[in-house]
Structures are given as C-alpha cells and as structure tokens.
Amino acid sequence: MSVLIYIDNQDGKIKKAGFEAASYGVALAKEADVAAVAVSLGNVDESELAKLGNYGITKVLSCTDARFATLDNSAIAKALAVAANQSNANIVVLAHNNLGKAVAPRLAVKLNAGLVSNVTGLPISLQPFKVNKNVFTGKAIGHALIYTEKKVLTLSYNSFGVIEQAASAVIESFDPGLNASDFGLTVEQTQKVTGKILLSEAEIVVAGGRGMKGPENWTGIEQLAEELGAGTACSRPVSDEGWRPHGEHVGQTGKIIAPNLYFAFGISGAIQHLGGVSGSKVIVAVNKDPDAPIFEAADYGIVGDAIKVLPQFIEAVKELKA
Amino acid sequence: MKILVLIGNVPDTTTKIKFNADKTMFDATGVQWIINPWDELALTRAMELKETAGSGVETITVANVGRQETEATLRKALAIGADKAIRVDADAKDAFYVASQLALVSQGYDLIFAGVEASDYNGAAVGGMLAELLGIQSVSAVSGLQIDGSLVKITREIEGGSQALSVAAPVMAIVQKGIAKEPRIPAMRGIMMARSKPLEVVQPAETEIRMSFEAFDLPPAKAACKKYTEEQAKELIHALREEAKVL
Numbered sequence: 171m172s173v174l175i176y177i178d179n180q181d182g183k184i185k186k187a188g189f190e191a192a193s194y195g196v197a198l199a200k201e202a203d204v205a206a207v208a209v210s211l212g213n214v215d216e217s218e219l220a221k222l223g224n225y226g227i228t229k230v231l232s233c234t235d236a237r238f239a240t241l242d243n244s245a246i247a248k249a250l251a252v253a254a255n256q257s258n259a260n261i262v263v264l265a266h267n268n269l270g271k272a273v274a275p276r277l278a279v280k281l282n283a284g285l286v287s288n289v290t291g292l293p294i295s296l297q298p299f300k301v302n303k304n305v306f307t308g309k310a311i312g313h314a315l316i317y318t319e320k321k322v323l324t325l326s327y328n329s330f331g332v333i334e335q336a337a338s339a340v341i342e343s344f345d346p347g348l349n350a351s352d353f354g355l356t357v358e359q360t361q362k363v364t365g366k367i368l369l370s371e372a373e374i375v376v377a378g379g380r381g382m383k384g385p386e387n388w389t390g391i392e393q394l395a396e397e398l399g400a401g402t403a404c405s406r407p408v409s410d411e412g413w414r415p416h417g418e419h420v421g422q423t424g425k426i427i428a429p430n431l432y433f434a435f436g437i438s439g440a441i442q443h444l445g446g447v448s449g450s451k452v453i454v455a456v457n458k459d460p461d462a463p464i465f466e467a468a469d470y471g472i473v474g475d476a477i478k479v480l481p482q483f484i485e486a487v488k489e490l491k492a
Numbered sequence: 493m494k495i496l497v498l499i500g501n502v503p504d505t506t507t508k509i510k511f512n513a514d515k516t517m518f519d520a521t522g523v524q525w526i527i528n529p530w531d532e533l534a535l536t537r538a539m540e541l542k543e544t545a546g547s548g549v550e551t552i553t554v555a556n557v558g559r560q561e562t563e564a565t566l567r568k569a570l571a572i573g574a575d576k577a578i579r580v581d582a583d584a585k586d587a588f589y590v591a592s593q594l595a596l597v598s599q600g601y602d603l604i605f606a607g608v609e610a611s612d613y614n615g616a617a618v619g620g621m622l623a624e625l626l627g628i629q630s631v632s633a634v635s636g637l638q639i640d641g642s643l644v645k646i647t648r649e650i651e652g653g654s655q656a657l658s659v660a661a662p663v664m665a666i667v668q669k670g671i672a673k674e675p676r677i678p679a680m681r682g683i684m685m686a687r688s689k690p691l692e693v694v695q696p697a698e699t700e701i702r703m704s705f706e707a708f709d710l711p712p713a714k715a716a717c718k719k720y721t722e723e724q725a726k727e728l729i730h731a732l733r734e735e736a737k738v739l
Contacts (some may be wrong), residue, residue, distance in 0.1 A: 180651050180652055185651065187651075240657070241650060241655075243620065243623075243629075243631065243632060244624075244629055244630065266616075268648075268649055268650055268651055269632075271608075271609075271616045271632070272620060272630070272631075272632030272633065272666065274617070274620070275587065275616070275617040275618075275619070275620030275621040275624065276620045276621070276624040276630065278588070278617070278621065279588070279591075280624065283702070284588070284702035284703040285587065285588070285615075285617055285621075285702070285703065286703060287614070287615055287616050287617060288614055288616070300706065304614060305612065305614055305705075305708065306509045306611070306612060306613075306614070307611060307614060308711070309509045309710075309711070310509050310709065310711070311709045311710075311711060312613065312705045312707075312708050313705060313706045313707045313708070313709075314703055314704070314705055314706075315703060315704055315705070315706050316702065316703045317700075317701065317702055317703065317704075318702050318703075324616075354629045354659055354660065355629065355631070355658075355659050356657060356658045356659070357655055357656070357657045358657055358658060359655065359656040360650070360653060360654075360656075361653045361654050361655070362652050362653035363652055363653050368651075368652050370651065374738075398739075416669060416670050417649075419669065422505055422529075422611060423505075423529050423530070423611075423669055424669055430738050431736075431739070440506075441508075442505050445505075448711065452732070452736045452738045454728065465717045465719075466714070467714065468717045469714070469715070469717060469718065470718050470720065470728055470731060470732070470736070471717045471720070472719070472721065472722060472728065473719065473721075474721065474722035475722065478722060479725050482722075482725035482726055483725055483728075483729055486725065486726040486729035486730070487729060487739070489726075490729065490730070490733060490739065
C-alpha cells in the first residue's frame with residue numbers, strides 16, 4: 171500500500187503547490203504507516219525532481235513524455251491511474267489547482283475511488299476515513315467521510331504548508347503506456363503572465379474595491395504590492411466596471427485565495443467577497459465605513475480613507491525593509 | 493451541434509449559512525434557490541453560440557439531478573432560452589452519484605457545459621466525472637469558447653497564464669468566470685414560453701454512495717479587529733511584523 175502524490179509542473183518547474191502536496195502526502199503516509207510515492211508527468215529534469223527529497227519524498231516515478239505538456243486531463247488521469255495501480259496506492263493526493271481539480275474527478279472514476287476535493291488538513295481518522303474540507307466557499311467546514319477502499323484527495327492551497335525534511339529522492343523512469351489516441355487536445359497558443367506575482371501563489375495580496383474611486387488610484391496599490399512582493403487583486407464591482415482585469419477578481423465567483431496576508435483597501439466585504447478571501451491567515455482592512463462587514467473578517471483595520479493610508483503604508487514598508 | 497448544460501440548484505450566494513441542531517445538514521429554511529452561478533454563465537454562453545449565425549447549434553438542453561422542488565430552477569433555465577429540460581428524480585447525493593445519474597441522459601451531445609464547481613459543497617467534480625463516465629475529453633477552467641465546424645475552440649486558464657486550444661467534439665467544457673460577461677436575465681416572453689417547453693422526468697439508476705458529510709461546522713469566530721487610526725498607519729505595519737509576524 172502507498173500514498174501516491176501527483177506533482178504537477180509549470181514549464182518543467184515544480185511550484186509551491188507541488189511541494190505542499192508532497193509535504194502533505196508524506197505526512198499522510200506516515201500516519202497510515204505506508205510508503206509515499208511521488209509521480210511527475212512531462213518534461214521535468216532530474217535535478218528538479220530531486221528537490222522533492224527536501225520534503226521527505228524518497229521515490230519519484232517520472233514519465234518525461236513531452237506530450238503531457240498539453241495538460242490533457244483525460245491522458246493525465248489515465249497515466250495517474252496506471253501509477254496508482256503500479257504502486258498499489260490506496261490514496262492519491264493532488265494540489266487543488268486548475269490542473270489538479272480537473273484531473274482528480276476523472277482519476278476517481280477510473281480507480282472506483284471516493285473523492286474529497288479542497289481538503290484543509292490531514293484526515294481526522296483513517297478508519298473510517300474522515301477529512302475536513304471547505305464548503306459554501308469557505309463559509310463552513312464539512313467533515314467528509316469516504317466509504318471506498320481507494321481515496322482521491324485534492325489539497326487546498328496554503329492550508330497545510332510546506333514541511334522541509336531532508337531525504338534522498340530516488341527517481342525511477344515510469345511508462346504509463348499511453349498511445350497517440352489517448353491525447354486529444356491541440357494547443358494553439360500559450361500566454362504566460364510575466365513579471366507579476368501570480369495571485370494563486372502570492373504569499374501577500376493587496377486588493378482594492380470600489381472605495382478606491384477609480385482605476386487612476388491604483389498606483390498606490392501597485393506600489394505597495396511591489397514593495398511587499400505581493401500580488402494585486404480586486405473586488406467584483408471593480409472588475410465588472412473594467413477598472414481592473416477579470417483575472418484579478420477575488421471572491422465567490424472569481425478566484426479563491428488563501429495568502430498569509432491580505433490587504434483590502436476600500437472593499438466593504440460583501441459575503442461573496444469574504445468567501446474568496448476568508449482562508450487568508452491575516453486580513454488588514456482600510457475602509458471609510460466603520461460598519462463595513464470587512465471589519466468583521468479583518469484582524470487589523472483602519473477606519474479611514476484608503477487613498478490617504480496607502481502612501482503611509484508604502485513608506486512604513488520601505489522603512490521596515492531599510 | 494447539440495448542447496447540454498448541467499444545472500445545479502444552489503442556495504443564493506448571499507445566504508447566511510446555517511445548519512440543523514445536530515449540525516449534520518444544511519438548514520434550508522427560508523433559502524432562496526438559484527442556478528449555480530457558473531452554470532448560469534455556461535447557459536448564457538450556449539445561448540450566445542446558438543444565436544451566432546453559422547455556429548450550427550441546433551438545440552440546448554439543460555439537465556439536473558433533484559426532486560420536484562428544483563424544477564423552478566430548471567424553468568428559469570428554460571426561460572433564459574434552453575429548449576428542453578431533463579430532471580433525474582433523485583436527491584443529489586455525492587458527485588459520483590450525480591454524475592452517474594447525469595450519464596443516463598447525457599448521450600448524444602456534441603458539447604456539454606458544466607460549471608467549475610457548485611457554490612454549495614464546492615466539489616468541483618461532477619463535470620470531470622461525467623466526462624470520464626462518457627469517455628469524452630474534458631477541458632477545465634474554460635474562460636472562452638467558440639464552435640468551428642466539428643471543432644471546439646477553447647481558451648482556458650492554466651497556472652500562470654492562459655492557453656488557446658482546439659478539441660474535436662464531443663467535449664465537456666468545465667467553465668469559470670469570463671465564459672460570458674453577465675448571466676442572462678429571463679425576459680417576460682421567455683418566462684411565458686418556458687411554461688410550455690418540455691421538462692422530462694427520468695427515474696434514477698441505483699448507484700453506490702462513495703462519500704458523504706458526517707457533520708458541518710462554522711469557521712471559528714475571529715478575534716475582534718484591532719483598530720488603528722489613519723495617523724497610526726505606520727504602527728499597523730509594525731504590528732504586522734512584530735505581532736502577527738507576516739511581514
């Protein structure tokens with residue numbers, strides 16, 4: 171028996187979500203007293219895969235087939251099912267990112283496994299198998315039971331954290347035996363955001379709402395984000411108005427984020443917005459309205475004008491860094 | 493081309509979440525039910541495609557798994573413009589159960605739309621599971637979609653960017669924000685017409701339950717917000733380092 175962990179890559183590099191999944195899988199395997207095995211699909215070189223050893227992984231199955239670069243959900247699920255069967259895995263762990271949450275349901279069907287997505291920690295019990303997950307977009311926690319022998323879990327970002335523990339990872343070549351007919355997508359163009367901190371990976375996020383009054387006032391938000399190495403985000407009205415791109419919308423129907431620190435400038439904190447950011451470890455709110463619901467969710471707050479407070483924050487951060 | 497849009501029946505997104513006394517079930521008292529927001533955007537995009545000359549969309553069918561009380565949500569989908577609705581008459585249990593029921597009524601479509609997740613239990617699983625059960629391709633995090641003959645042209649979000657791709661029908665498109673600008677609101681004429689559109693009720697197939705929720709909790713209450721004045725802005729930043737240790 172084993173715990174199999176799918177480590178996805180971006181252009182051959184493993185990101186934090188992958189190391190977090192590895193950390194979680196290693197801890198889970200230890201609890202279940204079974205082996206932890208990582209699997210990587212696509213062109214990732216051995217020195218990159220060896221980094222998984224820093225998170226306690228001792229064995230990596232690697233299939234360097236370049237065709238996986240199209241992120242074909244069906245083909246990836248098929249390959250993972252082969253890896254799960256080969257390594258006699260009873261639990262498969264994936265990151266709850268765009269790819270992980272797309273592949274996990276297909277894989278669960280292939281393995282006749284019960285699926286719990288967006289889990290927020292290690293199982294509460296292994297027999298019966300019980301694990302917590304976010305429901306109602308972070309407004310509640312569900313205690314999920316899985317009845318099947320095999321289980322598939324996707325891990326909520328930044329909920330477990332990365333745990334470093336030195337081990338030496340042995341990399342084994344893995345052939346899932348896929349044919350050309352298993353791949354069905356033709357990628358025509360890929361656009362990568364460059365020079366910006368990705369919202370999904372940002373440790374700190376600086377966001378603005380309607381209280382910022384207009385797109386011309388975003389300079390302060392961008393400056394503070396730059397000083398902090400943070401990502402920028404906005405509330406729904408702001409993206410609907412076209413002040414900021416849709417990709418920056420955080421909230422129930424936009425992106426769900428869970429950074430260590432979240433700044434909300436001029437955001438009132440509608441229930442849909444809070445759903446998207448309530449996983450943040452610390453929330454700082456600046457809003458003119460003392461009764462704004464954002465203060466219910468915030469850890470630190472200033473009742474005041476966001477546009478006036480921003481330059482002071484920027485200066486204070488510069489001083490801290492100096 | 494025949495399109496199927498999967499419809500989830502979920503509590504309005506402004507609902508205050510509460511559970512019954514022993515915390516084993518969502519308390520639906522007084523709850524307003526809506527079309528799952530992403531499913532509504534998917535239906536809107538399907539309508540736009542049907543109205544585009546030369547896209548070749550013949551019909552749009554909507555389907556859900558639910559008891560009779562969920563028909564109001566299906567009627568709303570018909571009022572927005574779907575041609576036909578199918579309801580599998582069963583309580584929507586876990587994602588595998590729902591996908592298995594939908595598999596009964598999802599044969600013969602060229603394009604199936606599902607929302608990226610349902611806003612209640614956030615399973616993010618029905619679309620992918622149904623695609624696997626049907627043995628068709630699925631593309632997730634879809635934020636744009638065009639039809640080009642028998643090809644479906646898709647824009648999807650990937651980690652760190654976006655990607656344009658094409659895939660041959662039949663395909664499952666699992667959509668997120670951006671697929672349509674604004675959800676369409678039913679017009680009076682649509683509401684009138686919806687009354688006479690077909691709504692087929694199908695009996696469920698026996699399917700094993702693979703997971704369920706034993707209980708629910710509300711998140712622990714947060715400590716009161718520490719308030720600073722505009723003049724103390726710098727002190728707040730210092731507290732983030734000294735006290736909260738996040739800087």
